[in-house]
Amino acid sequence: MPNQNKKLKHRVPFYRRPVVIISSLVVVVIVALVVFMIVKTLTAKDRDTVNQPTEETSNALVYNEEGDGDTENDLPPEDQKVIMQYEGENPNNLDHLTGLITYTEVKDGSLMAMVSIDQYLGSGTCEANLKIGDQVVAGIEQPIEADASTSHCGPIAIDLTGVGSGKYQLEVTLMSGGKTGTITSNVEI
Numbered sequence: 001m002p003n004q005n006k007k008l009k010h011r012v013p014f015y016r017r018p019v020v021i022i023s024s025l026v027v028v029v030i031v032a033l034v035v036f037m038i039v040k041t042l043t044a045k046d047r048d049t050v051n052q053p054t055e056e057t058s059n060a061l062v063y064n065e066e067g068d069g070d071t072e073n074d075l076p077p078e079d080q081k082v083i084m085q086y087e088g089e090n091p092n093n094l095d096h097l098t099g100l101i102t103y104t105e106v107k108d109g110s111l112m113a114m115v116s117i118d119q120y121l122g123s124g125t126c127e128a129n130l131k132i133g134d135q136v137v138a139g140i141e142q143p144i145e146a147d148a149s150t151s152h153c154g155p156i157a158i159d160l161t162g163v164g165s166g167k168y169q170l171e172v173t174l175m176s177g178g179k180t181g182t183i184t185s186n187v188e189i
Helices: 014-050
Strands: 060-063 081-084 099-107 110-117 125-132 135-143 151-159 167-176 179-188
Touching: 099 167, 099 179, 110 125, 110 167, 110 179, 125 151, 135 151, 151 167
Parallel strands: 060 081
Antiparallel strands: 099 110, 110 151, 125 135, 125 167, 167 179
């Protein structure tokens, strides 16, 4: 016959419950702090790497919206890349036209070029001149074509008949709706 005087303990005594609850809370807080520190460290590393210049931008000539160049660039002009920066500004609201000569190549006796324009333009012209110093040695004018949110000129084909080999400057003047802009690039023929 079983002893009925013995009480069966089927529950944890009350005085131990707060210890278990407090211990659990402390563990949760410690885990949360560790996760927070790891996330903070990783985002700080990401932020530092985002602000570091890349190979593409570390040797770039950067123009602000007034067109003033960065004079600290020590690369020869033919190796400089131009990056337009507007930091969230809508280029369609500028009082001048901006863009970039994205492609140049001498092919079949012509200088081929493509110009990307930052603004959306329904009409206008691109006047492309090949210059040495202030002297224009060849040039062409053609219409601006609209893209979805920007515009472009090209392919531009400047005839190089009578143009000697050497280093030249390709100057593209954009004109549309009373606004103008000039984009330049150094080319070697």
